[in-house]
Amino acid sequence: MADQEFPAEPARFVFDTQSEAEIAKVLARYPQGKQASAVLPLLWLVQRQMARQTGSAWLPRGAMDVVAHRLEMPPIRVYEVATFYLMFNTKPVGRYHLQLCTTTPCWLRGSDDLVAACKKVAGIRAFGETSADGLFTMTEVECLGACVNAPILQINDDYYEDMDGELTVALLERLQRGEAPPAPGSMIGRQTSAPVGGATTLLDAAPRTAQPVTE
Amino acid sequence: MVKLVVDSIEIEVAPGTSVLQACELAGKEIPRFCYHDKLSVAGNCRMCLVELEKSPKPIASCAFPVGEGMIVRTDTPMVRQARRGVMEFLLINHPLDCPICDQGGECDLQDQSFAYGMDHSRYSENKRAVTDKYLGPLVKTIMTRCIQCTRCIRFATEIAGVSELGATGRGESMEIGTYVERALTSELSGNLIDICPVGALTSAPYAFVARSWELAKTDSIDVLEALGTPIRIDTRGPEVLRILPRADDDLNEEWMADKGRFSFDGLKRRRLDRPWVRRDGKLVAATWQDAFGAIAARLRGVDGARIGAVAGDLCDAESMVALKDLLAALGSQNLDCRQDGARLDASRRDFYVFNAGVAGIEEADALLIIGSNPRHESPVLNARIRKRYLAGRFPIGVVGPGAALTYPASFLGDAPSVLTSLHDGSHDFATMLQEAAKPMILLGQGAVARADGAAVLAAAWRLADAVGALKPDWHGFNMLHTAAARVGALDLGFVPGSDGLDLDRMMGGGVDVLWLLGADEFDTGRIGADTFVVYQGHHGDRGAARADVILPGAAYTEKDGTYVNTEGRVQRAWRATFAPGEAREDWRIVRAFSDVIGQTLPYDDIGAVRARLEHVNPVFARVGLKRFGAGDRGGPQGDPAALSADPFVAAIGDYYQTNPISRASLTMAECSRTYAAPRALAAE
Numbered sequence: 001m002a003d004q005e006f007p008a009e010p011a012r013f014v015f016d017t018q019s020e021a022e023i024a025k026v027l028a029r030y031p032q033g034k035q036a037s038a039v040l041p042l043l044w045l046v047q048r049q050m051a052r053q054t055g056s057a058w059l060p061r062g063a064m065d066v067v068a069h070r071l072e073m074p075p076i077r078v079y080e081v082a083t084f085y086l087m088f089n090t091k092p093v094g095r096y097h098l099q100l101c102t103t104t105p106c107w108l109r110g111s112d113d114l115v116a117a118c119k120k121v122a123g124i125r126a127f128g129e130t131s132a133d134g135l136f137t138m139t140e141v142e143c144l145g146a147c148v149n150a151p152i153l154q155i156n157d158d159y160y161e162d163m164d165g166e167l168t169v170a171l172l173e174r175l176q177r178g179e180a181p182p183a184p185g186s187m188i189g190r191q192t193s194a195p196v197g198g199a200t201t202l203l204d205a206a207p208r209t210a211q212p213v214t215e
Numbered sequence: 216m217v218k219l220v221v222d223s224i225e226i227e228v229a230p231g232t233s234v235l236q237a238c239e240l241a242g243k244e245i246p247r248f249c250y251h252d253k254l255s256v257a258g259n260c261r262m263c264l265v266e267l268e269k270s271p272k273p274i275a276s277c278a279f280p281v282g283e284g285m286i287v288r289t290d291t292p293m294v295r296q297a298r299r300g301v302m303e304f305l306l307i308n309h310p311l312d313c314p315i316c317d318q319g320g321e322c323d324l325q326d327q328s329f330a331y332g333m334d335h336s337r338y339s340e341n342k343r344a345v346t347d348k349y350l351g352p353l354v355k356t357i358m359t360r361c362i363q364c365t366r367c368i369r370f371a372t373e374i375a376g377v378s379e380l381g382a383t384g385r386g387e388s389m390e391i392g393t394y395v396e397r398a399l400t401s402e403l404s405g406n407l408i409d410i411c412p413v414g415a416l417t418s419a420p421y422a423f424v425a426r427s428w429e430l431a432k433t434d435s436i437d438v439l440e441a442l443g444t445p446i447r448i449d450t451r452g453p454e455v456l457r458i459l460p461r462a463d464d465d466l467n468e469e470w471m472a473d474k475g476r477f478s479f480d481g482l483k484r485r486r487l488d489r490p491w492v493r494r495d496g497k498l499v500a501a502t503w504q505d506a507f508g509a510i511a512a513r514l515r516g517v518d519g520a521r522i523g524a525v526a527g528d529l530c531d532a533e534s535m536v537a538l539k540d541l542l543a544a545l546g547s548q549n550l551d552c553r554q555d556g557a558r559l560d561a562s563r564r565d566f567y568v569f570n571a572g573v574a575g576i577e578e579a580d581a582l583l584i585i586g587s588n589p590r591h592e593s594p595v596l597n598a599r600i601r602k603r604y605l606a607g608r609f610p611i612g613v614v615g616p617g618a619a620l621t622y623p624a625s626f627l628g629d630a631p632s633v634l635t636s637l638h639d640g641s642h643d644f645a646t647m648l649q650e651a652a653k654p655m656i657l658l659g660q661g662a663v664a665r666a667d668g669a670a671v672l673a674a675a676w677r678l679a680d681a682v683g684a685l686k687p688d689w690h691g692f693n694m695l696h697t698a699a700a701r702v703g704a705l706d707l708g709f710v711p712g713s714d715g716l717d718l719d720r721m722m723g724g725g726v727d728v729l730w731l732l733g734a735d736e737f738d739t740g741r742i743g744a745d746t747f748v749v750y751q752g753h754h755g756d757r758g759a760a761r762a763d764v765i766l767p768g769a770a771y772t773e774k775d776g777t778y779v780n781t782e783g784r785v786q787r788a789w790r791a792t793f794a795p796g797e798a799r800e801d802w803r804i805v806r807a808f809s810d811v812i813g814q815t816l817p818y819d820d821i822g823a824v825r826a827r828l829e830h831v832n833p834v835f836a837r838v839g840l841k842r843f844g845a846g847d848r849g850g851p852q853g854d855p856a857a858l859s860a861d862p863f864v865a866a867i868g869d870y871y872q873t874n875p876i877s878r879a880s881l882t883m884a885e886c887s888r889t890y891a892a893p894r895a896l897a898a899e
């Protein structure tokens with residue numbers, strides 16, 4: 001949160017047409033004169049646009065000023081919001097933002113291995129660091145609300161569940177090779193948050209519909 | 216009215232009162248950090264907990280409205296225990312560095328921990344540390360001490376009207392600051408020091424200077440602007456160490472402007488501490504006798520009509536009445552106090568004072584500002600306007616230089632002709648004024664210190680009359696002055712007599728002898744080359760540079776004096792320190808000189824001078840302010856049709872450099888530099 005070290009800023013931030021279309025939709029949701037309420041969605045749009053344009057989803061300070069100006073609110077009120085929420089990055093992040101949950105359930109299920117794997121593949125030493133190639137930034141986060149499939153690794157907006165060290169290494173190496181990330185969800189084939197390996201209860205219950213359930 | 220019981224005292228309060236206020240009315244003291252009666256309620260420190268019957272938990276009294284039949288207890292074991300708990304949490308991350316903290320001795324946290332603190336800490340983990348922030352040259356920050364009460368944020372946003380302070384981050388990483396390391400752009404920033412309950416925001420010039428209990432405290436008046444903010448001068452020995460505001464709800468509430476608060480280091484620099492006489496073109500040090508002798512010699516044989524006097528902006532009424540009497544004794548009526556050439560009409564008092572009073576701003580329901588930037592001319596009065604604006608339904612129009620005020624205002628143009636269109640109703644804003652029950656016209660010196668000033672004055676009065684601002688119970692015509700001495704000078708008639716010369720006509724050889732009483736705010740180059748100039752004052756500024764004889768006088772902190780503020784409020788200041796060297800109180804200098812030329816003025820002590828003042832104008836008899844409605848609607852002299860086309864310009868250029876004291880102050884010089892060219896962002 002240090003006021004002093006601002007990362008290098010883009011010279012200028014202007015909303016592109018895609019963002020502008022979204023902004024029009026967002027602003028229409030609020031009554032006239034209450035546009036400041038749209039500060040969260042607008043900051044989110046900035047971060048999206050930065051990801052599109054630069055590959056790094058973050059909020060340059062200049063862009064926060066643009067939001068303040070657009071919503072006619074003092075810049076400091078925007079800084080307050082942006083620094084309050086962890087989903088906003090006030091510093092540049094890598095193309096893949098590795099958000100590691102280390103809260104108790106994930107930790108009990110081996111989140112330490114995930115951390116070690118990320119460090120090893122990305123070649124970084126600590127949370128908050130970005131790999132030399134600019135591909136990965138590793139951040140420690142609190143419970144992601146998906147404890148049932150712990151441990152969780154969130155990459156950008158997607159959850160990779162039921163992870164372990166090896167899966168993490170494989171996943172990151174795949175990203176390093178420039179391949180597209182795999183489909184999110186459980187990495188061991190679990191269906192949503194059902195028990196691992198399939199149903200364990202109500203096995204003898206008659207199906208309620210006339211049609212037999214097909215796998 | 217709501218009835219409730221506080222510690223078995225039954226009281227009745229207005230609905231909407233908070234429990235904390237009710238407790239205070241019942242005479243109970245409630246500890247608090249975040250609550251401040253001039254700011255919005257935040258309710259985040261929890262120090263004000265009290266017990267409420269039928270409530271399972273203690274309640275935060277500052278944020279809890281009273282209810283009928285409530286039974287409140289402010290001093291039970293439960294309350295004490297709760298407050299102790301709060302205190303323990305507050306101190307978890309507090310550095311406890313009182314021995315090196317400037318707030319020590321006047322710190323709310325220190326005082327409260329005396330009552331509710333523990334003698335040891337149960338917290339053995341590392342305390343958090345916070346980097347200090349840059350808020351400008353006046354406010355020093357030690358942010359590790361901050362208890363995050365958010366008073367400073369609320370002050371900046373609500374009172375100062377500059378939303379630049381905020382809380383960034385959250386939880387343990389929450390920090391108070393501007394986020395972008397920029398000096399606060401407020402002329403009221405010094406008040407942050409007063410409202411911060413701990414030592415997080417302290418005075419930069421006062422850092423490590425003194426402890427509060429070492430200081431002698433003297434009541435005085437801030438004369439660096441015309442509002443007359445009541446102040447307390449803190450001194451140790453011969454030195455003024457700091458200046459703080461006193462609270463007066465009718466005037467400044469609790470606030471004070473930065474110039475008045477921080478200029479005092481100028482009292483030690485460029486001082487005139489002995490008489491000087493010009494010999495062969497050069498000023499040489501002299502004795503009082505020599506100096507008086509030189510003046511007396513030059514005066515010999517000079518006709519009274521060839522002698523003149525100009526009073527400056529910081530003068531006390533006593534010295535001005537003495538000088539006026541001296542000139543009368545010499546047969547002169549050439550007097551002027553309007554250094555800026557303001558075409559003020561001294562014939563009636565309500566032509567030149569802020570008739571509605573500062574408190575009256577809150578009653579007004581429409582405001583027209585003409586030729587003034589209240590933010591610079593009186594930041595505290597400007598805060599009142601903002602307060603009224605925040606209360607809602609307050610259209611504000613500005614005719615004059617479009618400056619950044621701290622509230623939204625419609626800019627109606629900068630030409631005097633706008634006054635005409637407002638008067639004939641052709642301007643849209645005219646309806647706003649007409650529909651208002653108590654419209655207020657605020658006329659600044661920028662509107663009258665110009666060639667057609669008398670016409671502007673008359674036009675403004677005519678407009679006030681036309682929109683119904685002049686009523687028996689409401690005087691909506693208000694003059695905002697920039698000079699503390701001005702109203703007093705006009706009250707005692709320090710203006711040209713019936714065939715006397717004004718400042719303009721005294722220039723360029725209009726008089727042979729010119730006595731400048733602290734007059735530094737006009738172009739001394741206009742004084743005729745052969746005019747003999749006596750400068751009586753305390754700083755080696757413009758006037759002294761031109762002088763043939765310099766008489767060292769006392770600054771406002773060094774004399775008892777009477778001042779009349781822009782509202783027409785008569786105020787008294789007391790001497791806090793002695794004038795340096797051979798400098799003397801000003802009225803005594805004039806009195807002593809009158810003796811030398813055998814025209815001894817008839818007063819020997821300040822009581823007699825004040826009696827004389829009262830004789831000259833009965834308003835001086837009564838300290839304080841009495842507001843009047845508009846009795847006589849007849850306007851000042853001047854032809855409202857004779858307006859020129861020249862746009863209004865600001866009366867003050869650089870807020871931080873408006874008089875000899877602030878010009879001598881290093882702190883003010885630093886402010887000038889900072890705010891003229893805003894500090895570059897650290898990252899850029």
Ligand code: SF4
Pocket residue numbers: 360361362363364365366367368391410411412413415416
């Ligand atoms: S700096 Fe002072 S006033 Fe501001 S939040 Fe901290 S303790 Fe309160």
Ligand code: FES
Pocket residue numbers: 101102103104105106107142143144145146147150151152
């Ligand atoms: S603890 Fe990791 S998702 Fe809840």
Ligand code: FES
Pocket residue numbers: 246247248249250257258259260261262263264275276277278
């Ligand atoms: S004073 Fe009531 S919560 Fe701070």
